[in-house]
Structure formats: C-alpha cells, structure tokens
Amino acid sequence: MKLLQKMLVAFALLGTCLTTHAEKADQDKPIILEAEKVSVNDVQQVYELDGEVLLIKGSILITGAKGNIKVDPEGYEYVDVQGNPESTASFRQRREGPANEFMQGRGKTVTYNAKTELLTLTGDANLKRLHNMQMLDQLHGWKIDYDDVQQRYQVSPPANAKAEDLPLARAILSPRRKATLEK
Template sequence: MNPLLTRTTLQGLFVILGLLFANYSFAEKADQDKPVILEAEKVSVNDVKQVYDLNGQVLLIKGSIVVTGEDGHITVDPQGYEFVDVVGTPEAVASFRQRREGLADEFMQGRGAQVTYDAKSEFLTLTGDASLKRLLNMQMIDQLKGWQIEYDDVKQYYRVVPPKDAKPEDLPLARAILSPRRKATLEK
C-alpha cells in the first residue's frame, strides 16, 4: 500500500469522484406537497410532538419518495418537513428511492443498514454496506458503494466515508462507477 494514500487523501478523492458523479437535476419538488403514507406492523403517533415510530416492515411513501426498512422514526418540524430515520435487518436492508426533477424516468436509489433523510435540507445518508445509484430509464448511469454515503441534493454533492476504524490494508473502502457526462447527457 502506498503510504501517500492516507485515509484523508482517499476521502478527498471520493469527494472529487462524488462531484463528478453529480448531475444537474434535483429531487422531485412536487414531493414536498404530498401527504405521508405510513405502513408498518406497529405505528405509534404523537401528534402533539409530531413524532412517529414504526416497527416491523416499514413502508413510507411521500410522492415519489419510497423508504423501506424494519424500524423507523420520523420527526416533523414546525414548517412541516420530515426527518426520516429507518433501519433494516441483516436479511432486509433499508432502502430509499426518489424520482428526480426533470426527466420522467430518472431516479436516485440507495440502500444500507440505515437510511436517514432530511426533507428540509434534502440530505440523504446511507450507512452500513451502502450503495447509491442514479438510474435513467431503469438503467444504471452512476453507482457509489461504501460504508457510508452522503448525498446533498441541493448542492449536488456526494461523499463516501470509510468507517472510523478503517485500516490502510482494508482499502479500497469505496467504489464509484461513473458514466461519462457527455454520453449520459446525450442519452437523456
């Protein structure tokens, strides 16, 4: 292993790869005005505090956003924005899917042991053997894999973060497959 490739250097490399991965469409803006549909084996609602706890086979739908997992916690702020935290199981990981603004068949799709999504800042975090794909017409355009993936939809920024206890011999801790921007643009 090259001693010049420290964890900090690799994190910087993956931030750069993330910037290359970004495109210029944003999350579906119509999702903001859609109702939240919750399904689970057990749902606990505190309407005064705007807190919802879900247990067992969680399904959350809000417009084009679909989040699944085993257990979930949702908090709604005074402006009506949701903060979603869903965990999966070893057998069934948590997942997130959202249609992108603009092209009719462009989606962001991710999975991991835990999915958190802040609707106000449009910030998605996938943790634990995470993967994130950008799909166009159900074909993968770009893909990231790693221990933790952060995606800021407003800033069009991706970041793959290795575990804190990662060792140089564990590398590579992240992988990116990026389509050439020209080709991806022409196919749109």
C-alpha cells in the same frame, strides 16, 4: 490515508456533474405510513414504526424493518429507517428533469432530511442513479451522503477503518452529454 482523501474529493467533485433535482412536488404531498406497528405522538409530531416499514411521500419510497419520523414546526420530515439482519433499508425517489430518472439506494440505515434534502445511507451502502431502469451512476461504500441541493456525493469509510483496509469506496460514473448538462 492521502489516497482516501483524494478519493473522497474526487467523488465529491464528480457528484457535482448531476443537473437534475428531486421532484419539488414531493414537498407538498402527504406521508403515507405502513408498518406492523405504528405509534403516533401528534403533539410532538413523532412517529415510531416497527415491522415491514413502508413510507411513501410523493415519489419518495423508503422501506425497512423499523423507523422514526419527526416533523418540525415548518412541516419538514426527518426520517431514520433501519434494516435488519435479513434485509437492508432502502430509498427510492423520482428525479425532476429527464423522464424516468430515479435515485435508488440501500444500506443498514437510511436517513433523509427533507429540509436540507440530504440522504445518508450507512452500512454497506449502495446508491444508484437510474434512467429507464438502466444504471447510469453507482456508488458503494460504508457511508454515502447525497446532498440533492448541492448535487454532491461523498463516500466515507467507517471511523475505525485501518489504512490496509482502504480503499473501501467505489464509484462508476457515466459520461454526461452536453445536451443533458444544459437542461
């Protein structure tokens, strides 16, 4: 179990090396929703989506089989999208800073909190940082939390994981150039 704890700490520390942030312009963009079925409760600001879900907000693109979106009184969205047995849910967002840099992830469930800028991918989760469509960093595990504000990753095993099944997390992290870190 100590090995797992060391790995989680290492992933969290390595994730702090990123210097780019999500596009701030995304916060002011309208949400575009597409699905086979959309249910809107405008009073409570709750949206239920079912079938071929597509959510677009600025550079953020989330897909899945069904989803739920709640908007708080300040206008921040809380998104929860699930995949189905045939396909996973996905997340993609352009990064602010270097041109053509994206965060892209998949999992059985994608959860995004626009207020805290916390992305959680659960269930055979995979998260990549891409530059010009080339992978720079890649994480894989049962659950991946990505905190965009703090620039930290955390990869966690399932709660019921057995010691003999560990480690269940993997990271491939590209070296950072000094010029990139100073931007």
